[in-house]
Amino acid sequence: MALASIATRLSNLQPSDVPGAVLNSGVLENPVVFGYTFESGIDPKSIPWGSLTHLLLAFFNVDAAGTVAPSSGNPGALISIAHKNGVKAIASIGGSGSGSTAIAMALGSNLTSAALVGSLVDNVKKYSLDGVDFDFEFPETTQQVQSLYNALNGTRSAFDATFGRGAKTLTMTLFSSKGQFGPNVPKMDARPFSDIVDYGLLMSYDYFGSFSPVSAPNSPFYDIPGYPGLSFTSSITAWLRSGWDAKKLVAGLPYYGRTATVQAQSLTGTQFMPNSGAAPPGGPISKISGAWTWTDLRDPTNGALRSPSVAQQGWQRHWDPTTETPWLLHNTSLTYIGYDDVDSLAIKANHIITRGLVGVMVWMVQYDYANELNTVVGNYTMACERIVKQLGSSQSSTAPELESLTDDDSSGSSDDELSSNDSKGTSFQNGVASQYSKASDVGGLLLSLLAYVLALALW
Numbered sequence: 001m002a003l004a005s006i007a008t009r010l011s012n013l014q015p016s017d018v019p020g021a022v023l024n025s026g027v028l029e030n031p032v033v034f035g036y037t038f039e040s041g042i043d044p045k046s047i048p049w050g051s052l053t054h055l056l057l058a059f060f061n062v063d064a065a066g067t068v069a070p071s072s073g074n075p076g077a078l079i080s081i082a083h084k085n086g087v088k089a090i091a092s093i094g095g096s097g098s099g100s101t102a103i104a105m106a107l108g109s110n111l112t113s114a115a116l117v118g119s120l121v122d123n124v125k126k127y128s129l130d131g132v133d134f135d136f137e138f139p140e141t142t143q144q145v146q147s148l149y150n151a152l153n154g155t156r157s158a159f160d161a162t163f164g165r166g167a168k169t170l171t172m173t174l175f176s177s178k179g180q181f182g183p184n185v186p187k188m189d190a191r192p193f194s195d196i197v198d199y200g201l202l203m204s205y206d207y208f209g210s211f212s213p214v215s216a217p218n219s220p221f222y223d224i225p226g227y228p229g230l231s232f233t234s235s236i237t238a239w240l241r242s243g244w245d246a247k248k249l250v251a252g253l254p255y256y257g258r259t260a261t262v263q264a265q266s267l268t269g270t271q272f273m274p275n276s277g278a279a280p281p282g283g284p285i286s287k288i289s290g291a292w293t294w295t296d297l298r299d300p301t302n303g304a305l306r307s308p309s310v311a312q313q314g315w316q317r318h319w320d321p322t323t324e325t326p327w328l329l330h331n332t333s334l335t336y337i338g339y340d341d342v343d344s345l346a347i348k349a350n351h352i353i354t355r356g357l358v359g360v361m362v363w364m365v366q367y368d369y370a371n372e373l374n375t376v377v378g379n380y381t382m383a384c385e386r387i388v389k390q391l392g393s394s395q396s397s398t399a400p401e402l403e404s405l406t407d408d409d410s411s412g413s414s415d416d417e418l419s420s421n422d423s424k425g426t427s428f429q430n431g432v433a434s435q436y437s438k439a440s441d442v443g444g445l446l447l448s449l450l451a452y453v454l455a456l457a458l459w
Contacts, residue, residue, distance in 0.1 A: 010346045010376070013353060013383045015390050022356035023391060027247050031384040032359030033377055034171075034201060034250055036092070037366055040072030046366040048374040049085035051381065053359075054169065056133050058092045060123065064105040066115030068093060068123050076127055088130035090169060091123055100137045107147040117154045121162055131159075131169030133201070138175040138182040145181045145188070148172075152196045171199045171250075177207065177230055179238030191243035201250050201361045202239060204232045204348075208338060209258030210280050210290040215273045217338035218258040220323035221347055224272060231323070232348055236355060250359045251352050253377070255367035256286075256293040257328075257339020264334060271320050271327040271338065280335050286367075292337050293367035297328075304328050308342050308372055319343075342376055349380040353387075 015023060022028065032053045039057040047055065057078070061071050070091075079089040094100045106116045120132050134152060139145045152172065159168040172193065180187050194200060207230040208216035216224050223231045229238065232251070240246055259280035262273040282289050283296025284303065297305045304315045309326075311317035316329045325344045328337040340348075352360055360380060368374050 010350045010379050010383055013350060013387065015387050018354055018387060022354065025247065025356055027356050027358050028353065028384040028388050031381055032199065032250060033381060034359065034361040035365035036363045039070055039075055042078065042366055044078060044081045048365060048371065049087055051374055051377045052087045054088045054090055055082050056090045056092045059095045059099050060091045060093050062093050062099065062102040062106055062116065064102060066106040066112040066119055068116065068119040079127055079129065088169060090131045090133050090171065091129050092133035092135050094135035094137060096137050103136050104144060107144065107151055113147065113151050114154065116151060117158050120155060121158050124168060134172040140182055140184055142185055145185055149193060152193065156196050170197045171201055172197050174200045174202045174239055177235040177238065179242035187242060189243045190239065194243065194245045194248050199248050199250050199358065200244055202235060202252050204235050204252045205254035205363065207231065210260045210275065213275055215260040215262050215271055215275060215336040215338065217323045217325040217327065219254050219340055220325055221344065222323055224323055233351065246356045247358050249357045250361045251357055252361045252363060253345055253348060254340055254363055255373050256291050257337045259290055259292060260336045262334050262336050271318065273336065292339065294373055295367055295369045297339065298369035304337060342372060345373060345376040349376055353383060
């Protein structure tokens with residue numbers, strides 16, 4: 001396939017290219033675009049306001065007692081600009097490392113969990129926020145999954161009681177690529193979580209990097225040989241089969257790539273090379289260890305790309321048809337970068353539409369350069385609008401289940417393999433489903449009541 005045709009495929013997507021179940025579901029009528037940015041220190045001009053529906057501010061701090069506070073002291077100016085541009089501002093808590101450790105501690109008891117919910121309500125009121133994002137990376141035990149469920153249930157109840165039913169947005173990130181809430185917890189029914197939150201934000205990236213034994217894309221579209229289930233398409237399939245509602249599933253698009261230093265003797269012309277273990281250099285602008293943002297890649301002085309698809313001197317750029325992604329290799333340092341560009345993101349956005357998901361999420365919006373990647377996000381939204389307009393009528397709300405759609409992504413994980421993996425958690429799912437119900441009646445109800453009392457006291 002000629003690369004020039006990839007991006008235009010999204011721009012020219014027609015109703016006939018989309019499965020009937022997706023067209024009838026109405027999911028294309030209100031697509032969402034979530035963009036993460038830092039909670040402080042960001043130039044508002046670096047944010048593509050016209051393409052976003054929601055701006056996620058990462059991260060508000062959480063302490064062990066459940067108290068939430070912005071890291072900068074006052075994010076009000078950025079929130080005000082978001083609202084002036086018609087974009088909802090969402091406070092995100094957690095993230096990798098200490099942020100999620102703090103969430104785990106706050107969820108350790110009903111009292112501190114209720115304090116967390118009450119503090120979230122207080123922050124939403126104080127800063128005129130439009131909602132909260134739970135980015136818990138990640139529950140280590142089934143008890144932590146239960147505690148997370150209780151906290152989400154309590155937050156939903158407190159938001160509805162304080163601001164009106166559905167007035168505030170509640171989201172959570174989906175970390176695992178296998179449809180699990182954590183890599184070390186058994187698979188379970190995701191539907192109870194999907195029913196509580198407005199959206200699940202799938203982290204469909206960070207599959208490979210300097211931490212991997214081989215060099216491979218940050219976000220391969222299809223599975224790479226020998227690593228089933230670690231790809232954009234496989235992750236979507238796994239979460240839908242775990243019970244997550246497609247109308248609430250948002251797939252992540254990375255505006256950055258992951259790096260590795262490969263072994264000299266392994267240069268075979270493919271991107272799958274043994275990792276030498278040496279620390280790769282960070283990007284020239286961001287200085288992020290093990291990653292290059294699109295701004296780094298396109299930096300005119302020290303970047304790796306002279307144009308979106310042409311390498312700078314000293315670098316080789318290749319396109320891998322197995323994973324539908326580009327990759328770079330430096331001739332002397334043997335630095336490998338597996339990343340996404342306009343073409344690979346257009347392929348992913350096209351799949352989001354045809355698979356019937358509700359939207360896209362970007363990590364992070366300020367990593368773009370000259371609005372090059374954000375053009376794809378804009379084309380995604382326009383494609384949804386164009387398809388709905390061409391249909392000429394409102395979508396039916398009684399479509400077949402989107403999970404039943406066949407997926408010919410050739411991801412490397414067969415239906416039998418996925419069914420086999422799912423069956424490993426079947427007996428556990430039955431027990432956990434009843435535990436969710438009991439939690440809502442007992443622990444979850446207590447948490448909701450405690451949170452509501454706290455919210456009223458803070459009003």
